[in-house]
Amino acid sequence: MNVMYFAWVRERIGLPQEVVETDATTVAGLVAALVAREDRYAAAFADISALRVAVDQELADFDAPLAGVREVAFFPPMTGG
Amino acid sequence: MNVMYFAWVRERIGLPQEVVETDATTVAGLVAALVAREDRYAAAFADISALRVAVDQELADFDAPLAGVREVAFFPPMTGG
Amino acid sequence: MQVRVQSDAFDTGAELAEFAQGRHDIGAVVSFTGVVRDTVGDLHHMLIEHYPGMTERAIGGIVDQAVARWALADVLVIHRYGALAPGAPIMMVATAAGHRAEAFAAADFLMDYLKSRAPFWKKEVTRDGASWVAAKDADEQALKRW
């Protein structure tokens, strides 16, 4: 699955997107798997309440299922307009 | 004093403004004096609740005093914008 | 702050392009344009009558209220009178502020007050005759929001 990072999440992790192979069944499971990898992921996901997630380009919750999902994106609250 | 009429008040009375000599001490007194003059005034002032009045270019009530006033205007509710 | 009462046509886009131009301290610009509307398709033109002198005074007072109430960097009001064709801009309001809430609220306020407290009267002239546009109760009610 394609995992994307935006704004300061992208900066902390150090890349805009990557392909992730995972057995995780929910977004929260994916976050746990990423956090376990390296400190930079742990730093980016330290405060999950400061983050938003989109699943296949729709805003979702962290308990959203990953079955059939092609793209997950993590980012801070949006500041458009 | 200068008395002005706008919109359908002007059309009913048949003129945009006139100089009126009056002993009336309030706007309501001025209206009574005008209504006593001719039918066209009576027609214009038939329903006072449908009219608004400005005294020296400020919106006022019908019981507003006329002492020192130079200009009174009668018109229907405004439809600007 | 600028108020213009005129019979000449104006170009909303050109006015807005000029408005608050080159200012770096504003974050939000809101504009409203009122247009001659011909719902049924029988409108020949709209006639707008006004009360010279009182018009400028009334609009100035309404703008002063808006400026006292919200932190506005600039305000523009243009209102036409005379004969206007269907589709023509009747009037416009523009507000500039630091943030969007102020710019929106001030423009909305200005419109509510210009609608019911600035001495303009509209008459619709169709092929079949002419009639004065009646003020709406809703417009008078709208003033109570502020």
Added chain:
Amino acid sequence: MQVRVQSDAFDTGAELAEFAQGRHDIGAVVSFTGVVRDTVGDLHHMLIEHYPGMTERAIGGIVDQAVARWALADVLVIHRYGALAPGAPIMMVATAAGHRAEAFAAADFLMDYLKSRAPFWKKEVTRDGASWVAAKDADEQALKRW
């Protein structure tokens, strides 16, 4: 209805001059323009990041909601991304409707949702460094109005 997400600059005045042009069935046009604000005077530029694909989808969904809710004759949304100079327009919204209440409400609604539900992120670059603009609680609260 038109949505454009672009790095190119746009001219609010020119866009508004084109918008709903020649239509005789509308009475009210409201526009909002968001401008790069430099309050302190130290801003070099603003960087706007976005999520291509999701951005268009999110804005389209927000416009659909507005169209479902108010009787709108037309809607325009333009939002830039990339590096923007102080004073430059970031984005604009325009709404056209029969009456002012609908045009104002729809523009206000679109702005509240674009602010917090369209995937854009702003970073301010000053001489001293760069920092991401934090979302405001008030912006999230504003959504509850609708």
